[in-house]
Amino acid sequence: MFDDEEFQYAVDVKEGRVRTTTNQKLVLTDSRIIAVKKALVGLDSEDYSLGEVASVKFESGLRTAKITLQGSGIDDEYPVSKSMGRKFVNLAREQMQK
Known part of the structure; x- marks a missing residue:
């Protein structure tokens, strides 16, 4: 994170259908949404300035939920838990309106 940046919230992204890993x-x-993933050696990350993100969407079904980020060159989906995903999206929308 940058020196002038404040942490707001984090959510685990689920991978796999039967045995989910995080x-x-x-x-x-x-000021940003950062996707951080464990790599073979270290971490990989991709970050999106909140100004680049046009839409943060939460969708949930019977057993699954996902966060969708859309914007300038962004169209990514992240499977998440229902309760944490909804809170993440609500907080992200609040930050985007500031």
């Missing part, structure tokens, strides 16, 4: 996190700060 090798990835979505991290919300006051």
